[in-house]
Amino acid sequence: xxxxxIIYLSYMFIALYMLFFFLILFVRNRKELLNYPVAEKDYSxxxxxxxxxxxxxDSIEDTIKAALSSEYPIKExxxxxxxxxxxxxxxxxxxxxxxxxxxxxxxxxxxxADSLNQGIKIAKGELIAVVDSDSYPEKxxxxxxxxxxNDLKVGAVTCSVLVKHRNTFLEKLQVMEYAIIAWxxxxxxxxxxxxxxxxxxxxxxxxxxxxxxGFDRNNITEDIEITWHxxxxxxxxxxxxxxxxxxxxxxxxxxxxxxxxxxxxxxxQCINKYKSLFLKRGALGLFIIPFFxxxxxxxxxxxxxxFYLAIRNLISSFFYTNYTLEAGTSFLALEDLAITPTxxxxxGIVLFILGLLFTIFSLMSMKEGxxxxxxxxxxxxxxxxxxxxxxxxxxxIAIGKMIKYKIQHKKIGWGTK
Amino acid sequence: xxxxxxxxxxQALLLTIxxxxxxxxxxxxxxxxxxxxxxxxxxxxxxxxxxxxxxxEIYLSYDIxxxxxxxxxxxxxxxxxxxxxxxxxxxxxxxxTDSITLQHKKYDLLRTQFWLNSIKIKEKCNAxxxxxxxxxxxxxxxxxxxxxxxxxxxxxxxxxxxxKDEIMLIPIAGDNNLSSVNLLMxxxxxxxxxxxxxxxxxxxxxxxxxxxxxxEKFLQ
Numbered sequence: 001x002x003x004x005x006i007i008y009l010s011y012m013f014i015a016l017y018m019l020f021f022f023l024i025l026f027v028r029n030r031k032e033l034l035n036y037p038v039a040e041k042d043y044s045x046x047x048x049x050x051x052x053x054x055x056x057x058d059s060i061e062d063t064i065k066a067a068l069s070s071e072y073p074i075k076e077x078x079x080x081x082x083x084x085x086x087x088x089x090x091x092x093x094x095x096x097x098x099x100x101x102x103x104x105x106x107x108x109x110x111x112x113a114d115s116l117n118q119g120i121k122i123a124k125g126e127l128i129a130v131v132d133s134d135s136y137p138e139k140x141x142x143x144x145x146x147x148x149x150n151d152l153k154v155g156a157v158t159c160s161v162l163v164k165h166r167n168t169f170l171e172k173l174q175v176m177e178y179a180i181i182a183w184x185x186x187x188x189x190x191x192x193x194x195x196x197x198x199x200x201x202x203x204x205x206x207x208x209x210x211x212x213x214g215f216d217r218n219n220i221t222e223d224i225e226i227t228w229h230x231x232x233x234x235x236x237x238x239x240x241x242x243x244x245x246x247x248x249x250x251x252x253x254x255x256x257x258x259x260x261x262x263x264x265x266x267x268x269q270c271i272n273k274y275k276s277l278f279l280k281r282g283a284l285g286l287f288i289i290p291f292f293x294x295x296x297x298x299x300x301x302x303x304x305x306x307f308y309l310a311i312r313n314l315i316s317s318f319f320y321t322n323y324t325l326e327a328g329t330s331f332l333a334l335e336d337l338a339i340t341p342t343x344x345x346x347x348g349i350v351l352f353i354l355g356l357l358f359t360i361f362s363l364m365s366m367k368e369g370x371x372x373x374x375x376x377x378x379x380x381x382x383x384x385x386x387x388x389x390x391x392x393x394x395x396x397i398a399i400g401k402m403i404k405y406k407i408q409h410k411k412i413g414w415g416t417k
Numbered sequence: 418x419x420x421x422x423x424x425x426x427x428q429a430l431l432l433t434i435x436x437x438x439x440x441x442x443x444x445x446x447x448x449x450x451x452x453x454x455x456x457x458x459x460x461x462x463x464x465x466x467x468x469x470x471x472x473x474e475i476y477l478s479y480d481i482x483x484x485x486x487x488x489x490x491x492x493x494x495x496x497x498x499x500x501x502x503x504x505x506x507x508x509x510x511x512x513x514t515d516s517i518t519l520q521h522k523k524y525d526l527l528r529t530q531f532w533l534n535s536i537k538i539k540e541k542c543n544a545x546x547x548x549x550x551x552x553x554x555x556x557x558x559x560x561x562x563x564x565x566x567x568x569x570x571x572x573x574x575x576x577x578x579x580x581k582d583e584i585m586l587i588p589i590a591g592d593n594n595l596s597s598v599n600l601l602m603x604x605x606x607x608x609x610x611x612x613x614x615x616x617x618x619x620x621x622x623x624x625x626x627x628x629x630x631x632x633e634k635f636l637q
Contacts, residue, residue, distance in 0.1 A: 005512045013437055020436075021429035028422065190422045312560065319564035327626045329572045340510040343444030350440070 005344065007305060012347045014298065019354050025187040033186055033365070034242050037147035045146055047203075048125030049077040052115035053133035057086040059248065061095065066136035067129075068099050072143040075125045076101045079133070080118060083109030088133075112199075113215035113222040120209055128204045130223075134248040135200035136164060141243040145203050148238040155208040155235025156227065158185065158197040159243035160366065169379070170256060174249040176383050179368035180359060186241040192283035193291070194237040196224045201245035208235055219273070221266020228270050231284045232277060257394060264398030267292055299392035300399075306392075356384055441513070448514045451507040455520045458500050459527070462493075466531055469493055473534050476541060483542035490538055491546060494585040497528055498577065501588050521555070521590065528589050529597050535585050536619065547618050547636055548585045549573065552602065554612040555590030566613050568626055573615070575629055576636075584636065 026033075039045070049067050053060055060079065067077055079092045081104060092104045105119060120128060127149065129142060137159075145157045160182035163175045188194050197204070202223065209215075212229040219225040227237055250256040271292055277285035278293070324331055359380065469489055476483045504524060508517050535548055551573055553566050570588075577586045591602060591612045607614055607622070615623040621635050 001513055009441075013433060016437060017429055017433040020432045021425060024425050024428050024432070025422070028425070191425060316560050316564055319561045320567060323565050323568040323626050324571075326628075327568050327572050328628045328630075329568060329575060338506070340506045342510040342512045343440070343447060344512055346444070346447075347440055 004305070004309075007301070008344050009347070011298070011302070012344075012351055015351050015355070019351075019358055022184060022187050022358065025190050029187070029190050036144045036240050036242060037150055039147045040150050043073055045127045045149060046075040046125040047072065047127045047129055047142065047146075048119075048123035048206075049074055049129045049131055050080065050116055050119040050123060051077065051131050051133050052080045052082055052112045052119070053084060053088050053092075054082040054109065054112075055084045055086045056088050056133040057084075057091060059134040060088050061091050062136060063131060063133050064092070064095050064099070064102060066138075067131050068102065069139055070137065070142045071140045072146060074101060074129075074142075076103055076123070078103045078105050078119045078123060080105045080107065080115040082107060082112070082115045111217060113217045113219065116222070117214035117217070120206065120214055123206065126206055128206050128209055130197075130199060130202050130204070131245070132199040132201075132247065135161075135245050136247075137201045137245040138243070141201060141240075141245055142203065144243040145240045148240060149203075149205065151236065151238075153234075153236045154238050155205055155230040155233070156197045157203045157238045157240055158194065159201050159240050159245055160186075161198050161200045162244055162246050162366075162368065163249045164246040165248060165251075168251050170253060171249050171251060172376075172379050173383050173387050174256075175368055176359065176363060176380065177387070178247075178249070179366040180362045182239075182241065183362040183366055186239045189237070189239040191287065192231075192236060193287050194239055195227060195288045195292070196221075197227045197237060199223045200247040201243075204230075205235075208233070216273075219266055219269045220262050221270070224263075224266050225270050225273070228274055228284055228288065231282065231288070232274065234282065257397075260391075260394045261398045261401060264395050265402050268296070268398065268402055271296075296395065299395045303392045303396050352384065356380070359384060444513050448511045449516070451511065452514070452516045452520060455500075455504055455507060455517060458503070459520060459523055462497055462500060462524075462527060465493055465496070466527055466534070470530070470534055473538055473541075477537065483538065483544075486538055487542055487544045487546070490535055490544075491582045491585065493531065494535070494587065497524070497531060498586050498588070500524070501528075522593050522595065525590050525593050525595055525598060528587050529595070529601065532587050532589070532601075535587070546583055546585055548587065548616075549576075549636075550616040550619075551586065551588040552591035552598075552607060552612055552614050552616065553588065554592055554609075556592050562613070565626060569613050569615065572626070572629060572632070576632060579633075580636070 051060075051063060051067070056063075064077065064079065068074055077099070079088075079102070081089045081092065089104060089106060092102070096102045096104065105122065107115065107118060116130060127146070131137060141159055145159055148154050148157045161178055162182070163171055163178050165171055166175050185194055185196075199222075204226075208230055209226075212226065212233060215222040216225045216229070231237060250259050271289060274284065274289060278289050279285055321331075469486075472486050472489060476486050501524065504517070504521060508521065511517050532548065532550055538544060539546065539548070551569065553569070554562050558566060573586055573588075577584060589598060591598060591607070591614075592609050602609070605616060605619060605622070607616070611624060615632070617623070617632075617635050623632065623635070627635075
C-alpha cells in the first residue's frame with residue numbers, strides 16, 4: 001500500500017469516526033434536543049443586553065427593536081458606540097425616547113472586546129446578554145435560555161445562530177452551514193464540548209465574566225476566547241437549540257473569506273493562549289484543544305496533499321500533452337473512459353452519501369430544509385463537495401496572515417468592514 | 418472529565434473500527450477477486466501458449482503448411498494484448514494488495530515466450546506479420562516517462578487497430594528483473610535506462626516518440 005493510500009484511508013477513518021460520534025450523540029439524546037429547563041422562578045435573573053456597534057446605521061435599529069421585544073424582561077440595553085463615523089449614535093438616541101431601558105455608551109474606537117468590557121462595568125443585570133449589532137433574536141429566545149442558569153455551574157448559554165437574509169447563493173450556503181453548526185454544537189454540549197458562544201446572542205453570568213476579567217482585547221474572536229476562558233475556570237457552557245437568533249451573513253465572497261480568516265486566526269490565537277492546558281484538566285484540555293489542533297493538522301496535511309497531487313497532475317498533463325502533440329495521436333482513447341473503481345472510490349462514495357444524509361438530517365432537524373426544487377439539491381451538493389473543501393485553504397491563508405502580522409508586529413483586525 | 422456521556426468516544430471508535438474493517442475486508446476481497454480473474458486468464462493463456470509452442474515444434478519438425486500456426490499465433494497475440502490491458506486496469510485500481518504485481522511478472526514471462534515463438538514461426542513459415550515488441554519501464558517511471566509511455570501505448574494501440582493481423586504487438590516490462598527478458602534485451606543491445614523502446618522485427622529500435630505515419634514507414 002503506498003503512502004497516499006494510507007493518508008486517504010486515515011482521513012476516511014477520521015471522517016467516519018466523526019459521523020458515528022455525532023450519530024451516537026444524536027441517538028442517545030434525540031428526545032431532549034429541543035428541551036430547555038424552565039427558570040426556577042419567573043424572571044429570577046435581571047438581564048442587561050450589551051450591543052457593541054461600529055458603523056451599524058443599517059442594522060442597529062432593527063437589532064434594538066428585536067432585543068427589546070424579548071418576552072423575558074430586559075432590565076437595560078446598552079449600545080456601546082465604538083467610535084462610529086456614521087449615524088449609529090443618532091439612531092440609538094432617537095430610539096432612547098421610545099425605550100426607557102435603552103442606553104448609549106459612546107466611546108473612542110477600541111474594538112469589540114474592549115467595548116463589551118466597558119459595557120460590563122456599567123451593566124446592572126445579573127446576566128449579560130451579548131447581542132451583535134447586526135443580529136436579531138427571536139422574542140422568546142432569552143426566555144428559553146435563562147432556565148439553564150438554574151445550574152450554578154453554568155457560566156454561559158449559547159443558542160442557534162441562523163442566517164437572516166437568504167437571497168444570494170453564498171447566503172443560501174451559509175444557511176446550511178449555520179444550521180449544521182447549531183445542531184452539532186448542541187450535540188457537543190452533551191460531552192461538554194461547546195467551544196464558542198457566538199456574538200449574535202449569548203448569555204453570560206456577570207460574576208463569571210468579572211471573574212475571568214472580561215473579554216480578551218488581543219483576541220479577534222473574543223466569543224471563542226471567552227468560552228475557553230470560562231470552561232478553563234470549571235464552568236459549563238450550555239446550548240439552547242430552540243432559542244434562535246438571526247444574523248446577517250456575508251453576501252460577498254471577499255467578506256466571507258475575510259470573516260473565515262478572522263475565525264481561523266482567532267482559533268489559532270486561542271490554541272496559542274491555552275496550549276498549556278493541552279491534554280490536561282477537563283473538556284477544554286482533553287477535547288476542545290485537541291479537537292482544534294487535530295482539525296488544523298488534518299486541514300494542513302489535506303491542503304498539502306491536494307497541492308502535491310494538483311502539481312503532479314499538472315506536470316503529467318504537460319508532458320502528456322507535449323508527447324501527444326509530438327506523436328499526433330489522440331488525447332483520449334475510448335478505453336480511458338472505462339473506469340475501474342478502487343476501494344478508495346467506494347469508501348469515498350459511501351462517506352459522501354453518509355455526509356450528505358447527515359447534512360440533510362441536521363437541516364431537517366433545524367427546520368432549515370427547503371429541499372424543494374433542483375436548485376436546493378444543487379446547493380446541498382455544492383455545499384458538501386465545494387464549500388467544505390474551501391475551509392482548509394482559508395486556514396492556510398489565515399496561518400500565513402498570522403505569521404505575516406507577527407513578523408510585522410501588526411495588530412490583527414476584524415477586516416470585515 | 419466529561420459528563421456521563423464520555424463513553425460516546427469509545428462507542429464511536431468501536432463502531433468505526435467495525436465498519437471500517439468490513440470496508441477493508443471487502444476491499445481485500447475485491448482486489449483478490451481481480452487477482453484471481455487475472456490468474457484464471459493467465460492459466461488459459463499459459464495453456465494456449467503451450468499448445469502453440471507444441472504446434473510450432475511440430476511445424477518445425479515436419480514439413481507441413483503452417484498457415485494454421487500463423488493464424489493461431491496472431492489470435493494468441495491479440496488475446497494477450499487485450500489481457501495486458503485488463504491487467505493494467507486492475508493494477509491501477511488495486512490499493513490494498515500488490516498480489517497482482519506477481520501476475521504481471523508471470524505475464525511478462527508468457528509474453529517473452531510468445532515473442533520467441535513468434536520469431537521461430539516467422540522464420541520457419543516465412544510469415545508476413547511483423548513483431549512489434551514494446552519494452553517499457555514498469556517499476557519506477559518518472560512523470561515524464563509515464564506520460565511518454567502512455568502516449569506510446571495509445572500510438573501502438575492505434576497502429577494495431579489499423580494493421581490488425583499484420584502486426585504482433587507484444588508489450589513487456591523491461592525492468593522486472595527477469596533473467597530471460599534481461600538476456601533478450603542484452604542480445605538486442607537495449608539498456609534499462611533507455612526504456613521505453615519499441616523494437617520492430619528485432620531490428621529497428623525506436624526510442625523517441627514518432628508520428629503514426631513514421632512508425633508505419635518503419636513497418637513497410
